[in-house]
Amino acid sequence: MIRLGLVSLLIFLSFNTLAQEYEIKGKVINRNQVPLEFISVYLLKQDSTYLRHIMTDSMGGFIMKGYKDRYKLKISTIGTEIKIIDIYLSEDYDLGEIEVNSSFGLENITVNARKNLIERKVDRIVFNIEESPSMQGFDLLEALSNTPMLHTSDGGISIVGKSGVAVMINERLINLSGSELIQYLKSLRSDDVAKIEVITTPPSKYDAQGNSGLINIVLKKRTNNGLQSTLSSSYIQRTYGSTVNNVNLNYQTDNLLLSVGLRHYDIAYRVNESVSLIGIPTSVIQSDLRKDFNKGGGLNVNLDYKISKTSNIGFIYDGSIGGSNMDIVSTTNYMTNRLLDSILWTNAEHRKSINFQTLSAYYDLKLDTLGRKVSIMGNFLSNTPRSPFDFTSENLNTENSYSVRNESDMSYQVFSGQVDFTYPTKVINLEIGIKYTDIRNSSFVKYLNLIDEEYVIDPVRNDEFNYKENNYAGYISGFRQLSKKLTAQAGVRYEFTEIMGFSPNTEERNTFNYDNFFPSGYMSFAPNNKHTFSLSYSRRINRPNFGNLNPFRWYSNPYIYSAGNPNLLPSFNNNFELGYVYGGDLSITMYNQRLTNGYTSLTFLENTIQISNWENHLTQYNSGLNIGYSFKTIKWLQSYLFSDAVYIKSKSSIEDVIAQKGFTYYYQINNSIFLNKSKTNSILLNYWQNLPRRASNASYKTIANLRLGINVQVLDKKLQMHLIVEDIFKQNLSRGEIYFQDNTQFFNNYYDARRLTIGAAYRFGKPNIKTNRKDTKFDERGRAN
Incomplete structure (x- = not known):
């Protein structure tokens, strides 16, 4: 009964939030009637409370939606406010051409924006490793070992002071643990990663399992269609020699994304353990x-x-x-x-x-x-x-x-x-x-x-x-x-x-x-x-x-x-x-x-x-x-x-x-x-x-x-x-x-932590191929060990 009641409550809440929405559209142009691309359009309440944001397209156009109410529409670029329009939305609203008091176009603007290395979001800390040249050219495990707050070993990955952290790629929990997780991460490249998110207090949409938090690896977005492949190999010398080899193929069309990865490893190391139980x-x-x-x-x-x-x-x-x-x-x-x-x-x-x-x-x-x-x-x-x-x-x-x-x-x-x-x-x-x-x-x-x-x-x-x-x-x-x-x-x-x-x-x-x-x-x-x-x-x-x-x-x-x-x-x-x-x-x-x-x-x-x-x-x-x-x-x-x-x-x-x-x-x-x-x-x-x-x-x-x-x-x-x-x-x-x-x-x-690693990777094909990573939220895989 409890479960049925909970499901009914969620369904009721979801349908109870439905309300009629209306469309707002327009086209931003300058005094010379030139459409302005990448102009920010904000939908605000009358008290200037932020609601929604969109960028104009290549023709200066934008479309957004809102509920019946009075709003302010703010148009700005590079932090500078250009125009404010008061609107009352009770039906679909076409603003037509909006001429802004500016003679510039994008051809006259040089944008030199870079993300901060560290960002604090509402539920996580973000490390933008694409802004760090030193983190490029490695396998993904090496990138994680160079990421602040994270600690890696042959046994797994952890946030400093914690253990048993789950790892996601684009919010898809990786269905591997232990050494298999480590070998899988070695098969991926740091060059494909945009940022690493450390979530020490995960929100409710994630399974409650795991005291220690989550690590989310966000891959770069790629645009070009075609085939890309990467071959990588590493030799590791500890007491014994080891090898790790990987092949990754990514193929993309307008409708299809296909990624295939093959990994092989042959790893050996020496362990010395000494345990004494001294009693009376x-x-x-x-x-x-x-x-x-x-x-x-x-x-x-x-x-x-x-x-x-x-x-x-x-x-x-x-x-x-x-x-x-x-x-x-x-x-x-x-x-x-x-x-x-x-x-x-x-x-x-x-x-x-x-x-x-x-x-x-x-x-x-x-x-x-x-x-x-x-x-x-x-x-x-x-x-x-x-x-x-x-x-x-x-x-x-x-x-x-x-x-x-x-x-x-x-x-x-x-x-x-x-x-x-x-x-x-x-x-x-x-x-x-x-x-x-x-x-x-x-x-x-x-x-x-x-x-x-x-x-x-x-x-x-x-x-x-x-x-x-x-x-x-x-x-x-x-x-x-x-x-x-x-x-x-x-x-x-x-x-x-x-x-x-x-x-x-x-x-x-x-x-x-x-x-x-x-x-x-x-x-x-x-x-x-x-x-x-x-x-x-x-x-x-x-x-x-x-x-x-x-x-x-x-x-x-x-x-x-x-x-x-x-x-x-x-x-x-x-x-x-x-x-x-x-x-x-x-x-x-x-x-x-x-x-x-x-x-x-x-x-x-x-x-x-x-x-x-x-x-x-x-x-x-x-x-x-x-x-x-x-x-x-x-x-x-x-x-x-x-x-x-x-x-x-x-x-x-x-x-x-x-x-x-x-x-x-x-x-x-x-x-x-x-x-x-x-x-x-x-x-x-x-x-x-x-x-x-x-x-x-x-x-x-x-x-x-x-x-x-x-x-x-x-x-x-x-x-x-x-x-x-x-x-x-x-x-x-x-x-x-x-x-x-x-x-x-x-x-x-x-x-056997002391080791020498020699590695190389070579990438074939077009560089801007998007690899498919989907959030499947499969938390239970870590308990099957």
């Missing part, structure tokens, strides 16, 4: 030496067809196949009262297949020229990874040996469908939508002992788990330009979730449901083109991944395993931000975040068995201030400085967990030194450092990274080459301590 009386000290080697490929196809001037259809397919593998040599020391009891040596092989497929289809219909439109979208995801994990453990004291195969077969299927309705009205620009998501996950985990050269199933340690989730959502959001200086946006999203988990082995069934409202609100004030102030709030939810919910035990040796928790609940995050931007160069943001019902993986000892499990227990407050400044007064140098100071206070509902609090500081310096006047050749010198910090029940030591590179573009920028050295001083280590009442855990991990 028992302690466990484990050291792993690991080789990760991932090999695979992917295909991405984007097709968009314009049926008419007002409608288009399309589909997007992305498929990945390959393997994510590990060879591990592990030594575990077991101690009692700090005296060595035994040493367990383990040799393991982990082979995980990748078979990830997504398909999205959409239909867009423009209802009029005012921006009213309807979008219908459907998404399907399939992921069927198989993960055999073979290990042999030998007790060096007793010489007992154990050979085990821990094998998992999983199947994820996600379907979602949604309808979005955009409806500008006289009072407010409305966005209304509904969405339904069906998620199914089945997994079967086997634990087999090697007996007489045959693997025999251990019935006690086998597990099967079936999971089903249905999510019903609806939202309504409104934007209003209160004046030329003040804008506001507000909305609310409602989500109702039904969950069912079933373990056939134990016949345990976990069934529950929950519903929540997720409000958001934004206000932006720009007294002039130098200053912009903003205030924003949003509430978010973070649902557990399927692996966090699955109760199966995943063993790394006979005495160490991790398991999911089928009773794990989502966490919630409230985000407040107060922002200021000066002149497009200086950005200051004060923020406060409150995390409730947070969940983390907790590790403890039960006799001699080391167990890691997921629990809801965390409440955390983050209060901070970040400042970014773009320095570009020297022609041959462009620098960006970013710093973030934050106080973190954590609380835990579990008595054994010792929650932490304290200040931390992060800073980032990106420098581009241009070697020629055209700025096609440059040297990169970037450094970031995160000082010690405390969060949840852990403390983390200082981590940093210095990267130096050179970027060269030749042959009219068709050939791009770069050489980059990363983590020169080997400072990118993960080290720290985790605190419990009865033990302290120490970790010291290094993931």
Whole structure:
């Protein structure tokens, strides 16, 4: 009933806003009867409140619409008001030829306008990377790593101080995660990107999933028809050599947009992990030496067809196949009262297949020229990874040996469908939508002992788990330009979730449901083109991944395993931000975040068995201030400085967990030194450092990274080459301590961050081809890992 009521309310609101609109048209000419192109025409209320804006076409003409009322029509150019006309709109209104008191035409005007590097919009910060020559000539991942506030690694992309951020292209959420997302971003070029938007408090039209915000990559608009292709290849040297290769084809006609991308990667790197659990009386000290080697490929196809001037259809397919593998040599020391009891040596092989497929289809219909439109979208995801994990453990004291195969077969299927309705009205620009998501996950985990050269199933340690989730959502959001200086946006999203988990082995069934409202609100004030102030709030939810919910035990040796928790609940995050931007160069943001019902993986000892499990227990407050400044007064140098100071206070509902609090500081310096006047050749010198910090029940030591590179573009920028050295001083280590009442855990991990990358890309065909990127809003793909 709740869901039906919500849908009925949204439909009622959408139809209730309908009202008769009338057309206003005219033609702007000068005293010489010459039509004036690119002249601004504003529709204002009688109190000069801004409503709509349009530019005249090549013949000086314009057409806009409005509701029955009295208005002012302002005609201006380059910030100079030319003429004001009072009109009363009660029917279609033709102003005819409007002669302005000016003798100029566009041939006498030189416009030298450039966008600011940083812009503060009502709900996001925008970095216009097309205004930064230093960000040209790279793959998209490299461009993101050079973007202020963003941090990239082999594991993914994050906003500084946050994790698990979703990535969109032209507001289309990329249906990939982890290493597959990284490889996909490497297949795209920074030259095709106009700007990168960092949305730390997402509005209601986006799914509420994900505490950490969104990154939206906006591609440049292309106009020329024809074929374009790009070939790119990179060689990466760490402990082991790696290669990444990509081919992209883009074809465009008046009605058709087709993009095809092929990617291939063969990556290997070394991992050193050291974890110690020091307790009384028992302690466990484990050291792993690991080789990760991932090999695979992917295909991405984007097709968009314009049926008419007002409608288009399309589909997007992305498929990945390959393997994510590990060879591990592990030594575990077991101690009692700090005296060595035994040493367990383990040799393991982990082979995980990748078979990830997504398909999205959409239909867009423009209802009029005012921006009213309807979008219908459907998404399907399939992921069927198989993960055999073979290990042999030998007790060096007793010489007992154990050979085990821990094998998992999983199947994820996600379907979602949604309808979005955009409806500008006289009072407010409305966005209304509904969405339904069906998620199914089945997994079967086997634990087999090697007996007489045959693997025999251990019935006690086998597990099967079936999971089903249905999510019903609806939202309504409104934007209003209160004046030329003040804008506001507000909305609310409602989500109702039904969950069912079933373990056939134990016949345990976990069934529950929950519903929540997720409000958001934004206000932006720009007294002039130098200053912009903003205030924003949003509430978010973070649902557990399927692996966090699955109760199966995943063993790394006979005495160490991790398991999911089928009773794990989502966490919630409230985000407040107060922002200021000066002149497009200086950005200051004060923020406060409150995390409730947070969940983390907790590790403890039960006799001699080391167990890691997921629990809801965390409440955390983050209060901070970040400042970014773009320095570009020297022609041959462009620098960006970013710093973030934050106080973190954590609380835990579990008595054994010792929650932490304290200040931390992060800073980032990106420098581009241009070697020629055209700025096609440059040297990169970037450094970031995160000082010690405390969060949840852990403390983390200082981590940093210095990267130096050179970027060269030749042959009219068709050939791009770069050489980059990363983590020169080997400072990118993960080290720290985790605190419990009865033990302290120490970790010291290094993931082969020091590396040399040599890359080249060559572009064929016409340069101005538009690639098709469509918003499918498929948020659930990140949970299928």
